[in-house]
Amino acid sequence: MYGLEPVFDALKTAQARLALENRHAKDAALKAVMSAIDASRSAIRKANEADIAKARKEGMKEALIDRLSLDKPGIDAILEGIATVIRQEDPIGRVTAGWTLPNGLLVERRTVPLGVAAIIYESRPNVTVDAFSLAYKAGCAILLRGSSSALESNRVLVRAIQQGLETGGGIPEAVALADSGNRDEVDAILGARGKIDLVIPRGGKELIRRVVSQARIPVIETGAGNCHIYVEPSADLSKAVDIIENAKTQKPGACNAAETLLVHRDAAGSLLPLLARRLAGKVELRCDEPSKAALGTPPPGLVLKDATQEDWETEFLDYILAIKTVDTLEEAIDWINRYGTKHSEAILTNDLRAAETFNRRVDAACVYTNASTRFTDGGVFGFGAELGISTQKFHARGPMGLEALTTIQYRIAGSGHIRL
C-alpha cells in the first residue's frame, strides 16, 4: 500500500488527541503556524520558484503557472486565511440540541470532529495551508495530497506548519503530506476504509471523476460549475450588463463564473445588443438562433458563433459565453436543473414572484437574485479559508468551511435508566 498505512494510523492517533484540545490551545497552535510560515517566507519563495521553473520546463501553460505561483501577496493571503480561521468560533463542542425524555433521560446533541480528512488537489499551494488550518480548528487530522508540480512548495509549507505546531504546543502529527508523487498513493487513500473519514478532490474534472468512481470512503465532490444567469423582462438592463460581464470576465477560470446566459424573449431584443457592445473584443458569444436575431448587427470586434448542444453542457472556464433565449421562467428553471451542476445560479429581475419561484425551484447550492455568481466563495461568505465548494447535497453543500468537518454525537445521561 505504498507505505501509507503507518501514516493513516499516525493521523488517527493524532486526531484522537486533537479532538480533546480546546479552542485556546488550537488557536495558539495556529498562531504559531502563522509565525513559522512568516519566518519561512524566503524558503517558501525559493521552493515555489523551483516548482515554477520545473513546470515551465515541462511546458505548463501560463494560466496554470499562475495558479502555482506563491508570491508575497500570495503568502500574505495565506496568513490572513489562518488569521480568519483563528477568529472563527470553535465548531466543536457546540450543543446543537438537547431535550429531556419523558422518563427523565437527558439527551444532548453535540458537535464533534469528523475525524481524519484527506484532500487531493492540483497546483495551488495555498490549498495546503487553507485545508490544514480549517481541519486543525475543527479537530480533524488531515492528509494532504498535492500535485507533483507543487511538491517543493508543499514540502516547505508542511514543514513550516509542523514546526509551528511544535513550538505552539500543538500536535504536529495531525498533518501529513503524501509526497511520493506515485499515483498509487491516491488509490491507497481512496481505499482507506475505517482510516480516513472523508476525501475531498479539488481540481479538474478528470481528478474528480476518478475520485468519485474509485473511492470506498465518503467523498465530497467539488468545483464543477456550469453556472447560469437568467435575465427576466423586469430586470434593470444596465445592471444586468454589469452583472453578466462581472460573472463572466472577473475570473473566468473560477468555478463560480457564469457559462450560459438565459434571456427571456421579451428581454432579448433590448439586452443582447447592449451586452454584445460591452463584451465585444473580450468574450466570444455562442448564441442560439433567436438570440442571434435579437442581438442584431454584431458590433465591431465581436466573435459570434452558433451554439451547439455541447456548449450548453460545457464549463468553458474561458472568455466564452453561451446564450439562449427562453419563452418562460419555467423553461429557464427546467434548463438550469437539466444542464446546471447545482453550483451557483442567478436570476436578474424586479419581479418578486419570479425571484421567489426561481429561488424555490432551482436545485443548486447557491441561488442569487440580482447579483453576480462570483460571490460563491468561502472567503466571501466569511468562512475564512475554504476546503472547496461542494456541488453535492450530502453532508455539505456550497462553500465548505469548518462546519463541513464536523459531525454530531448524542450524549445521554441517566441515573440507572432501563428500557421498559
Added chain:
Amino acid sequence: MYGLEPVFDALKTAQARLALENRHAKDAALKAVMSAIDASRSAIRKANEADIAKARKEGMKEALIDRLSLDKPGIDAILEGIATVIRQEDPIGRVTAGWTLPNGLLVERRTVPLGVAAIIYESRPNVTVDAFSLAYKAGCAILLRGSSSALESNRVLVRAIQQGLETGGGIPEAVALADSGNRDEVDAILGARGKIDLVIPRGGKELIRRVVSQARIPVIETGAGNCHIYVEPSADLSKAVDIIENAKTQKPGACNAAETLLVHRDAAGSLLPLLARRLAGKVELRCDEPSKAALGTPPPGLVLKDATQEDWETEFLDYILAIKTVDTLEEAIDWINRYGTKHSEAILTNDLRAAETFNRRVDAACVYTNASTRFTDGGVFGFGAELGISTQKFHARGPMGLEALTTIQYRIAGSGHIRL
C-alpha cells in the same frame, strides 16, 4: 436496467413538486394516508398472513417470522408513527443561518429536501410506512425496496399510501415500490447516479456490506451495533446489574443491545457474582480469565464459557454476553474504539471525571452515562418513526429522523452586486 429508469424519472419529477408543498398540504396528505391504511386493515392482515404462510413454508425462523408479522398492535404502531411525524415541525424551509456581507449582500441558509431517497430493507413491513412518512414530510420522494418475503404486505401498504395521497391532495408519484424481486433491481438502484440522492440499507450485515461496496450513490450505513457497557469502580452495583440485564435481554436482537461487558478490575469481584446470579439460566457468559476468576463459583444454571477473540468482534444479537476485565478507564475506552461499531456505548459510574473522559473520548453516535444502551431509537428520542440508526459520521449519525433527509441551500439577494 430492469425497468427502473422510468420509475427513477417519475420519482424525480414528483419530488420537484413535493419540494414546493407547505406543511399544511404535507400533513393533510399524511392524515389521509393514515385513514387509508386504517381502512385497509383487513387487506393488510390478509396479505401479511399470505407472506407469513409462504415464509413458514420456506422454513423461515420464528424470530424472523416475528419481524415479518403485522398484527393489530403492529398496524396501530404504524399509524401512531405517522401521527408522530405529522406532529413534527416541517424540517424544510427553516432559515438556519443568515448574515449580511460587508458589501450589503444578504446571505441566507435554508433547509431544502435532500431529493430522492431509496431504502433497501429486510422483513419488517412497518419500515415501508415509517420510511415513506418521514420522506414525505421532508419533501423527498422515496423508492422502497423491501424483501421478497414481505412482498404482498408491502404491495398492499404502498397501495394504501398512494390511495391516501390521492384522496388527501398529495402526490402519489412520490412513493414507489421496487417489487420485481429481482436482485438486479438492487444493482440498478445502487448505480443510479444523478437519479437517487441517497440509499439506506437496513437489514443484516451481508446486505449492508453489499450496498456499501457497490453503491455509486451516497449511502448511510445503519445498524451494526457491537455495543459495550463499562462498569467503573464507583458505579452503583445494584443499578449496574439492572442496566446490564436490560441492555442484554430486553430485546437481544436489536442493534442497541449490549454485547460485551467491560468491568474495571476493582469492580469485577463485587459485580460479577451478582450479575452471574441475575443472568443464570437466561444469558450465556463468555469471560476472559480475570473475569472468570472474579465471578467465583458459577451459580446453578449458568452457562459459562471462555471468551475467544471472535467473541469481542461479534454482535451476538442473542442471549450471550462477553465479559472482559480491564485495568483502567483508558483501556476500556481504547477497547471500545477498537471493537465497537460507533453505535451506542455506556459507562456506569459515579465519578464525574470518568464520565466526562468516557463521553469525550468514545467515538460513537450515542454515549450513555448510567443508562441502558437500549434507548438509541428514533421513536424514543422523539423523532417519531426512524429511517434507521446511522453508524457513520458523514451526513447523519445515530437515529435518523426528518433531518437526515434535508440539505441546505444558500440564497443570496443583491441589488446589482458585482465582485470587485
